[in-house]
Amino acid sequence: MCDSCGCSNEHYSIINFDQTKNNQIISHILYENMHLHHEEKRIEVEQDVLYKNNLIAQKNRGYFDAKNVITFNIVGSPGSGKTSILESFVNKYKDIKKIYVIEGDQHSNLDAERLKKYGINVIQINTGTGCHLNAQMIYDAIKELKPDDNSLIFIENVGNLVCPSLFDLGENYRILVLSITEGEDKPLKYPYMFQSSHLCIINKIDLLPYLEIDVSLLRDNINKVNHHLDIIEISCKKDINIDLLIKWIENKIVK
């Protein structure tokens, strides 16, 4: 009887064949009173699911830190005005500091073309079916970009108010762009993005006379979800409050 499990298997033998010599038997070991078990093994993992992404993000962060490059991750719904805001900012700031832009979209390089007009270095990442940028994509992009010391990098994420919130890219600050046409309930419906951001830009404020939106209610809802979030009301079309955004970014650069 088997000593380990008590089964009735009396003999268990291992026969080794030499495959190079026409399967000649080279050894025949007979085990008495034991046999090999295919045992289940429990392995304690205790590992964060996003561990791999977070590790690469920290690698990016270290690189940015060493070169004194400040990075901003611009997130928001499609059509909220992420690229327009970047255009307004780049237009006013490109002579003061060197600016690089990493553009993330599922398809096309339309956004990259829009920003290249201002004479800055732009890299377009196409995620294909992917709904967000991840740290590895940024790692690959900065290898190609080779940013100068003391510069600014803007990463425009894929237009999406859900998925990019979970993926750290190694950025210093996250800027959320929300347009007033999206409605005042968005912070409550998509709280994760509002929680993980540092600045919320309320865009298209020039449309206020034509819409039935309560901006103070929108601000209340933002505060309910994340009361640390800075809020700036902007219109890049009519050039309203762009200087407030520049001031906010300058504040972060000095730090």
Place this chain on the structure above:
Amino acid sequence: MHELSIAIEIIETSIKIATSNQASTIKEIEIDVGAISGVDYDALCVALDSAKLNSMAENANIKINKIFAKALCENCKKQFEIKEFEYFCPFCFSLNIDIITGKELKIKHIIIE
């Protein structure tokens, strides 16, 4: 939609650990998912079913533990559960709170053979 990338990450990590332990199949994977981790429970279940197809984890039993979101009020030092994204203390209405649990998204253990 990001649940699929997360599901693939879970399966890939488990397979990596299993193969480094000379296993042939994965029998069980246990994961913790917090209520405010940003991952939808149902979407993750569907995504895991597709992610494990044609792999050594194909027949693995997947256990998902839902972890409640709990916070501690810095002001009145009381503990409470966060519901419906109301990030304030229900006792003293302070906004100064510390989240204790609910952000988990990790693989607890795997059982291999």
